Amino acid sequence: MPSKLTWDDLLIQGIPESDARTWLGYWSGIVGGRVAPVFMSKVGDWFLRRPDGGTDELSVIEGTYSSVASTPEEFASLVDSQAWQEQHLLSFQVAQLHERGIIPQAGECYAFAPHPALLGRIDIERVMLMDIGVWQHICAKHFISQSVSAK
Secondary structure, eight states: OOOOOOOHHEEOOOOOOOHHHHHHOOOOOOOOSSEEEEEEEEEOOEEETTTTOEEEEETTTEEEEEEEESSHHHHHHTTTTTHHHHHOHHHHHHHHHHHHTOOOTTTEEEESSOHHHHHTTTOOOGGEEEEHHHHHHHHHHHHHHHHHHHH
């Protein structure tokens, strides 16, 4: 993590249970089974703990849901890696946004218009601050409608 950033700059933690339930409900077509939020990245990607101790990532940028670690210890080790932070928490881009003074407040995250899936890449020139729940709904609607139309 670039030295100027803290965990609070990279992570959304302590998500109220009612918000988590609502926001994850938007993703019910992708996320299945019992999971509990570990944290969320500042772009809204979820890191979710399964009952067996494994951790999954729901990427609202890519529309994917995948396992990232099989134990809490393995996940903690990954999170401490700068390369993992750059790939999964977008620490490099977050540092650039902080340098520009674009910093989410409580209840906000980074969002993009158009969505990076439509551009094929993340373009920080198209970033904006948005209510977390609104961004979750927009992303879920995009990917779930896309998967329905593909069937």
